[in-house]
Structure formats: structure tokens, C-alpha cells
Amino acid sequence: MARARDPAALPRLLLTLLAVALLWPGLQLSELNPGVLLQAENRKQIATFASAFWPPAHDAEFIKLLYEATLQTLAVATAGMAFALVLAIPTSLLASRALSLRAASRGGRAGVWSRLLRMPVRGLLIFLRSVPEIVWALLFVRAVGLGPTAGVLAIAITYSGMLGKVYAEIFESVDQRPAHALLQAGSGRLTAFFYGILPSAVAEVVSYTVYRWECAIRASVVMGFVGAGGLGQQIDLSMRMFAGAEVASILLAFFGLVLLADLLSRFLRGRLA
């Protein structure tokens, strides 16, 4: 019997109501009150600090300092990402259902055993990303001392967890039929992945990786505040000295870096899409 109404309408409505009911108390609990920004006292404070922003610091000595700090930030983010990828790529392949041989002949449903075997890998990925990179950085600053090494290790650990999880999900979200057809013709699982999954997933994977690299740049800045070097350490020093002009220059450098990441992502997506 065909029903006159869309059977999906009621669940959708209920889910929307549930989301609103869950989000509303969150807004109350976080004590969000944009009014504080407009109070006279706070307005004056912000105005004095912000007025020192113009013109941004541009003397040769500071520019050199800024250049070195920018390079260090870039290096920390890139090295951290490289280490993260070394761990994320194999774990994402292990965690993803996309390469299950049984799923290929059961309409995409993996067997009980393959689900059980994937659980420890998923657990590892959850563990890796459950601790924020700033906490890892604090731990590593204690362990290996002040400097970029702590930042690289912190990014490598947290980001491998994030990348591994999202890669695994991207692999599962693309059309599985090409890989299943290859598995059904006797292909191995790794080759089925490279011929059947990756061509459809590559644009998404690259775009997410570049976005994460952008996030790693920001994270390495934040970790600079706890002594992991780079632009973060520099902005911390400048803020303490109320050197608004220097802060402005550093913020411009941030902007430039993120713009660069965005352009790179756009270029790569254009090439791959």
C-alpha cells in the first residue's frame, strides 16, 4: 500500500525539534551576553588598544623577526601534518568499512567480526584526538623543553586522530560500487581501494587535508603561547608589551597564511575536480 504522506516527514520534524531543545539550554548555560562589549568602560579599553594598531609595525628589524616566526609556524604546522599523515593513512584504511570483503557481497553491511576488529583502531583514533593539541603541547614542553619540537609532536598526535577518522568516513561516503565490483572480480583490497574508492574521494581528501593544514597553522600559533615558538610566541610577547602595531603586523601575517592555504585548496580542488 502506498502512503499518501512522505514517511520521512515526521522523523525529520522530530529531529529538528530535538536539536532546538538541546541547543537552547546550551545558549543559556554559556552565559552568552553580547551586551558586555558595548559597556562604556570596555569600549574605551578596546578603542585605546585598537588605535595603536595603525600603522602596523614595519621596521626592518621587526619584519625580519616576523619573517622568521612565520617560517617557524609554517614549518611546525607542515612537519606536524606530515607526521600525522604517516599515522592517519594506514589507520584510516584499517578503520574504514569501505575495504571490507564481506561488505562487498552483502550490500555494504560488514560482518560482526570485521566490525569488532575495527573497534580498537577506532578507539586509537578517538584516543589520539580526544586530548586537545594545546594539552599535548604543554606535556611535551615539559618533556622536550621549550621550542617547536613540542608543537610538531602535539599536532602530529591530535591531527592523526582527526585525519584518520575523517578519511575513513570520506572513504565510506563515496560510491562503493566501483570498489565492490573490483572485489567481486577477484581484486585485492588495496588495489580495489586505489581503483575504486580513491578516484571519487581524492578531491574531498585533499580539500580536507589542506583545511587541516590551515587549522594546524592556527594551532601552532596557539601553542606558541605555551612556549612552542613561532608567531604565537611573538604575539604573546607583543601583547604583554601592549605593542599594538606589532600585534597588527602579526595578525596580517596570519591573514596572509590562511589566504595562502585557501588559495592552495582552491587550486588543488580545481585540478582534481
Place this chain on the structure above:
Amino acid sequence: MTIELHDAGLRHGKVRALEAVSLHIAKGERVAIIGPSGAGKSSLLHLMATAIQPSAGRLELFGEQPWALSARARQRLRSRIGLVHQAPPLPPRQRVVTAVLAGRLGQWGTLQGLLNLVYPTDIPGARDVLAELGLAEKLFVQCGQLSGGQLQRVGIARVLYQRPDVLLTDEPVSAMDPVLADHSLALLNRHAQANGVTLVASLHAVDLALAHFPRVIGIREGEVVFDSPAEQVTEQMLDALYANEQLASRPEQGPTLAVQIPRC
């Protein structure tokens, strides 16, 4: 016997796709499967291709039971079976040459498979099979730029390149014009005859089935209705096979309660 089915049944949840199908297909036989939409033609082919496991009964290929084998041995067995899908599942960004060469992934080692992605290892081989289907000039085009009929021919080219012992084709020419459909079916039959390959094809077009295949199997609602040489298929058999109660105009009886079996 190359393909044997003993009382094989298949269920998708509560929907019955195949019921107690028993078939014997010998090496080198060429068989067409016909029947109305949703009769279970695709299910039967996928069952023979070990793409799905029967929920009842038994399947034997080359005298072995694929679902009793280890996963590794089953993958080896599967590399001897080629299945052409109705809508070939090819990633739109994959180039035709890669899609065709992927036919032999089951025979190649992992390393050769990966090297083939860096640089196609057998361009002449891929060009030869594509040329037979009139697609040689599309060798380095992405699959996403091809039409449905061209994609079907790439799917056929991949299986021809695979050189399997059993060639199963699920509506292989449904998106082609009559001339091309005739040519492609003739090519598949020539290839099967020349190499002693067992060929099983499901077809919508009854005339194509009768013209190209010595043996025709009619299935309806998941059961074999007839299984006979092509020249003995009569008009009455076809009428009974395709008779459709749901389309018959008898509105005074109210809604019919026939079970709708979705195409699979």
C-alpha cells in the same frame, strides 16, 4: 559443469528475489536469461558471479563451492569470473584506459596494480579491446565524459580484457542503439566461442536473446519458467512469461495485492 545452482534462493529482507532455482550450465555454453522487469534476472546473475551469497541452496562454480572457500581462495576463484554491470560502476574521474586495465587486477599482484596507476602498463592491450567496440579514440578520456552506451561498452571492454572463464553480463546493451547492441552481443558471442568461455546474459530484448544465444531461460517472479533451446521458444511461452496482471485494465476489481519485487 561450470555453473551449478541447486535449489538456490535469495531474499532481500522479506522480499523474495529468487526461489529454488536449479540450473546447470556447461563449459562453453551461451545462455540468455529473459523475463519481465523485477523477475530476478539481475539477482540470478549476481548470485552466479558470487557477488551475493544465496540465502538458501547451493552454488557451485568449476566444481567448487565458492561460499565454502576461504576468502583468499574465493578471490582467486572470482578472478576467473567476469560480470558486466548494467550501469558499469566506474568512478567518473577514472580514465578509460585505467578502467579497462583494472579488469586484470585479480590476476596481477598488488605491486603491478599500483604501478599501473603510475603509468598504464598495457596501453596496446586496452586499445585493442576498445577498438573492437569502436571506442579506441576514447582511451585517455575520463569515464564521466562518456554516455551511458559508451560506458556500457567500456564495461564490456574491461571484462574482455580480464579474459575470464565465465562471462556474466547483466543487460549489457540496454543503453545502446539497435545496431550497436547487435554488434556488441555478436562480439561477446564470438569471444566466448573462440575462447571456450561460458557466457550468460540477461536481456530485455527477446529478439536479441533468440538471435544470439542457443539456450534461453525464462524467469518470472524469481522462478525458472522455461529453459529450452532458442529455436523451441514459442509465442505462447513468451506471452505467459511477460503476461502482466497489474497493467491489464480491470479497474472494477479495486487495488491488486500482487507483491512488488523491486529490481535488484
